Every structure is written in structure tokens, then in C-alpha cells.
Amino acid sequence: AQRVTQPEKLLSVFKGAPVELKCNYSYSGSPELFWYVQYSRQRLQLLLRHISRESIKGFTADLNKGETSFHLKKPFAQEEDSAMYYCALSSRPFSGGYNKLIFGAGTRLAVHP
Amino acid sequence: DGGITQSPKYLFRKEGQNVTLSCEQNLNHDAMYWYRQDPGQGLRLIYYSQIVNDFQKGDIAEGYSVSREKKESFPLTVTSAQKNPTAFYLCASTFATSGDLNEQFFGPGTRLTVL
Numbered sequence: 001a002q003r004v005t006q007p008e009k010l011l012s013v014f015k016g017a018p019v020e021l022k023c024n025y026s027y028s029g030s031p032e033l034f035w036y037v038q039y040s041r042q043r044l045q046l047l048l049r050h051i052s053r054e055s056i057k058g059f060t061a062d063l064n065k066g067e068t069s070f071h072l073k074k075p076f077a078q079e080e081d082s083a084m085y086y087c088a089l090s091s092r093p094f095s096g097g098y099n100k101l102i103f104g105a106g107t108r109l110a111v112h113p
Numbered sequence: 114d115g116g117i118t119q120s121p122k123y124l125f126r127k128e129g130q131n132v133t134l135s136c137e138q139n140l141n142h143d144a145m146y147w148y149r150q151d152p153g154q155g156l157r158l159i160y161y162s163q164i165v166n167d168f169q170k171g172d173i174a175e176g177y178s179v180s181r182e183k184k185e186s187f188p189l190t191v192t193s194a195q196k197n198p199t200a201f202y203l204c205a206s207t208f209a210t211s212g213d214l215n216e217q218f219f220g221p222g223t224r225l226t227v228l
Contacts, residue, residue: 009153044156044203044219086155100146100171101217103156 002027004089006104013077014112021072021107023061023087032090033070034101035061039083047072047085057081077111084108116140119204119220119227126191126198126227132190133222136204143208145187149173150201159202187192190224199227 003026013019025031035047048056050070054055061072070087087104117138126132136145144163148156158171162181176195181187187206190200201224205217 004155006155044205046216049216083141091193100158100161101156103148105153105155 001092002089002102004087004102004104006085006087006107008107009105010108010110012112015079016076019072019074019077019081019109019111020058021085021087021109023070023072023104025068025070025089027068027089027091031063031065034088034090035059035070035072035085036086036103037087038056038086043084044110064079077109079113081109082109082111117204117206117218117220119202119223121223122221124223124225126225128227129193131190131192132225134191134202134204134225136187137185138187138190138206138218138220139185140192140206140218141184142206142218144204144206145181145188146205146207147171147177147179147187148203149201150222156203159189166187198225200225 005024007022036044037047039043048054059074060074061070063070079101084106086106088101091100091102146161147159149159151154157173159173159177160168160171160179161170165181165184168179168181168227176192178190178204201222204220207217
């Protein structure tokens with residue numbers, strides 16, 4: 001079954017500490033993975049996708065097919081990073097049909113001063 | 114913000130009533146999506162539509178209905194058959210085709226409460 005697992009509901013760190021938000025996936029094809037972020041009182045928005053291999057706001061994520069993981073990392077957390085983070089998997093059907101995103105349950109990151 | 118709008122922001126419904134949530138986009142996106150967001154469960158797909166006059170059921174379509182008569186609009190009706198409709202509803206859109214999945218842009222959401 002296609003599934004995205006974010007094992008932590010809440011991750012609480014102090015400013016300047018390293019952050020790692022965990023994401024594991026289950027998918028039989030070649031996955032496309034994304035991280036979306038929702039800041040307080042703002043819309044859900046794309047943070048980064050694995051195919052672009054970019055760093056956004058200091059965050060990076062590497063796809064590890066062996067461990068089926070796509071963990072989000074930042075070496076030094078900032079207070080403005082506090083938000084809800086969702087890992088998502090693009091589901092490609094094997095025959096026809098259209099793509100859709102499968103989201104994890106989300107992890108709330110709280111960065112304390 | 115702009116591009117994709119949802120209305121109303123808050124909606125209250127009595128049990129047994131149908132209600133319709135509006136989603137409009139002026140981004141010329143082909144595909145539109147409806148998600149339900151519940152605490153601890155993330156986003157779950159209700160319905161999606163890739164082109165006008167076509168839509169597909171998502172993972173939790175029971176008790177919901179949609180229409181896609183115009184490219185810009187994808188209204189969601191929550192029917193009385195939906196057993197637990199109190200939730201936050203998000204609409205999204207993208208240029209996605211069957212061969213690729215581009216970034217999904219999300220609306221501000223509608224919070225539905227059943228009284």
C-alpha cells in the first residue's frame with residue numbers, strides 16, 4: 001500500500017539546535033517526494049521536492065531509497081521555522097489515471113528561544 | 114495571497130443539511146483537489162478533477178459530491194450522508210497532467226462545524 005509515515009506529532013527544539021523531521025514512505029514504484037509547510041495563519045505551501053535537490057530556507061531533504069526515507073533537516077533552527085510540516089508522496093498509477101499526492105499526518109515543529 | 118480562493122471561511126451546518134463549499138482559481142490550472150484536514154491525520158483526498166466535466170473519487174469520497182462545470186471552479190457539497198463532517202477543508206490546484214505532478218497551490222481553507 002502507498003503510505004507516508006511521519007512518526008513524530010511534535011518536535012520541540014531550541015533556537016540554534018539541529019532539526020530532523022522524519023518521513024518514511026511505502027511505494028512500489030519510483031517515488032516523487034515533497035515537503036509542504038504551513039505557518040501559523042498562512043496557507044499550506046511547498047517547501048521543497050526531492051527531484052530539484054534544492055535547499056530552501058536552510059532546509060534540505062535527501063531521498064534514501066534503501067531506507068525508504070525522506071527526512072527534512074536543518075543544521076540550525078530558527079524561531080520562524082515553527083510550523084506544521086507535511087511530507088507527501090506523488091502517487092503514479094501503473095495504468096492510466098492521474099497523479100495525486102498522499103500526505104503524512106504532519107509534524108509540528110516548535111522552536112523555542 | 115490570491116489565485117485560489119475558498120468561501121466561506123467558517124460554515125455552520127445543522128445535522129441533516131447539505132452545504133456547498135466554494136473553490137475558485139484564476140491561475141489557469143487544469144487540476145483541482147479537495148482535501149479534508151483533521152488533527153493528527155494530515156490531509157486526506159476527497160475528490161480531484163484534472164479537466165472540466167471530469168472528476169475522480171479520492172480516498173474518502175463517501176458523503177461528498179463535486180462538480181467541475183468550469184475550469185476555474187470546483188465546488189464541494191457535504192451531504193447529510195457524511196457521518197462526521199466537522200473538519201477543515203482545503204482546496205488545491207495545479208498544472209498537473211497525467212505525466213507529471215507540479216506544485217499544488219492551496220486555498221486558505223473552510224472550517225465546517227456541524228451543530
